[in-house]
Amino acid sequence: MNIGTASDKSGLPPKTIRYYEDIGLLKPERAENGYRDYSMSDVHKLRFLQRSRGLGFSVEECRQLLALYVDKERASADVKSIAQSKLLEIDQKILELRELQHTLQHLVAHCHGDQRPDCPILETISGEK
Amino acid sequence: MNIGTASDKSGLPPKTIRYYEDIGLLKPERAENGYRDYSMSDVHKLRFLQRSRGLGFSVEECRQLLALYVDKERASADVKSIAQSKLLEIDQKILELRELQHTLQHLVAHCHGDQRPDCPILETISGEK
DNA sequence: CTTGACCTTCCAGTCACTGGAAAGATTAGC
DNA sequence: GCTAATCTTTCCAGTGACTGGAAGGTCAAG
Numbered sequence: 392m393n394i395g396t397a398s399d400k401s402g403l404p405p406k407t408i409r410y411y412e413d414i415g416l417l418k419p420e421r422a423e424n425g426y427r428d429y430s431m432s433d434v435h436k437l438r439f440l441q442r443s444r445g446l447g448f449s450v451e452e453c454r455q456l457l458a459l460y461v462d463k464e465r466a467s468a469d470v471k472s473i474a475q476s477k478l479l480e481i482d483q484k485i486l487e488l489r490e491l492q493h494t495l496q497h498l499v500a501h502c503h504g505d506q507r508p509d510c511p512i513l514e515t516i517s518g519e520k
Numbered sequence: 521m522n523i524g525t526a527s528d529k530s531g532l533p534p535k536t537i538r539y540y541e542d543i544g545l546l547k548p549e550r551a552e553n554g555y556r557d558y559s560m561s562d563v564h565k566l567r568f569l570q571r572s573r574g575l576g577f578s579v580e581e582c583r584q585l586l587a588l589y590v591d592k593e594r595a596s597a598d599v600k601s602i603a604q605s606k607l608l609e610i611d612q613k614i615l616e617l618r619e620l621q622h623t624l625q626h627l628v629a630h631c632h633g634d635q636r637p638d639c640p641i642l643e644t645i646s647g648e649k
Numbered sequence: 650c651t652t653g654a655c656c657t658t659c660c661a662g663t664c665a666c667t668g669g670a671a672a673g674a675t676t677a678g679c
Numbered sequence: 680g681c682t683a684a685t686c687t688t689t690c691c692a693g694t695g696a697c698t699g700g701a702a703g704g705t706c707a708a709g
Contacts, residue, residue, distance in 0.1 A: 414696090424705060492610050502600045655707100676683100679681090679683105
């Protein structure tokens with residue numbers, strides 16, 4: 392099947408699919424006219440990439456996960472450790488964002504937001520207070 | 521003062537300071553030997569940038585905030601609206617990350633993580649289940 | 650036979666830096 | 680005064696994960 396169909400079935404834009412090929416994530420056949428020709432197996436891989444990227448894994452992590460996915464002899468421990476470290480990163484990111492949220496909420500609450508030139512937000516960022 | 525000193529005082533690496541100059545965020549004087557020469561006012565701006573970047577504002581948002589910071593006639597309403605929209609983005613990002621966290625927690629909890637080849641995480645990502 | 654949709658490659662741009670090379674300036678120690 | 684180390688300069692290239700666009704080839708419909 393052509394790249395447009397593979398795009399529809401996988402949920403990834405054609406540009407992204409070609410990019411994934413560029414960086415060596417999959418290598419579809421070529422038809423006689425030079426068009427890429429995707430098998431169902433390719434589409435499964437593309438869907439796999441689409442979902443794992445959506446779960447926040449980096450492309451390099453997806454490459455590892457895909458290798459494990461393809462490897463029928465893999466140990467599930469390998470996959471679990473990748474997922475666990477990603478989970479730690481997500482926990483950390485949430486904590487950082489919550490701090491940011493608190494700081495900004497505080498700043499916004501104390502800014503009267505009118506036409507006067509003084510502004511507690513800028514004063515805090517600049518270190519005046 | 522030289523860029524190294526400005527770097528120490530602002531907490532920004534010299535590379536970043538030059539980059540900020542490239543994109544027009546500030547223009548320090550030049551000494552006779554061609555070295556950049558930072559005033560205290562420049563250092564204040566650099567600290568301002570360091571803090572506002574740390575608060576999650578994009579460089580373009582920082583450019584706006586810096587302009588408002590320098591403009592003594594600004595309305596604090598302008599600053600407040602930038603901060604509020606950033607706050608909305610942060611709220612949204614936290615929600616998305618929490619969903620991710622839940623999904624991954626669920627997957628990790630159901631993966632036995634041993635040497636057997638089957639793995640609920642991969643099965644879910646691939647859409648097998 | 651022409652139109653339009655699809656496909657190809659290649660080049661460039663995004664964002665916010667970061668690394669490194671090559672060369673000139675300054676400073677510290679001897 | 681010499682040398683070595685440190686600092687500074689510019690410029691070019693790379694990161695991650697695409698995305699946009701140009702120029703051209705292919706294909707199916709009417």
